[in-house]
Amino acid sequence: MDSMNAPAWRKSSRCGTSTCVEVAKVDDNYMIRDSKNPDAAALTFTKAEWDAFVEGVTAGEFRF
Known part of the structure; x- marks a missing residue:
């Protein structure tokens, strides 16, 4: 995928500095x-x- 079509990844604001999943559409x-x-x-x-x-x-x- 070239930089013109690269996904715009979003991270939850609740992540802070910890590792999180990122989502892109x-x-x-x-x-x-x-x-x-x-x-x-x-x-x-x-x-x-x-x-x-x-x-x-x-x-x-998904609550445990």
């Missing part, structure tokens, strides 16, 4: 990567997969 896909290893392959999700994940988080499905 490219076309209709969402990408997630480890901020401490940005050169590793990112996980890619469709909009439907991303929406299902966000809905699950909002509903509290």
Whole structure:
């Protein structure tokens, strides 16, 4: 991917100085990567997969 089409990675404001995941939107896909290893392959999700994940988080499905 050239620099003109590079993803605009975003990190949660709650991360502070610790390691976090970063998220980017490219076309209709969402990408997630480890901020401490940005050169590793990112996980890619469709909009439907991303929406299902966000809905699950909002509903509290991932609380332990």
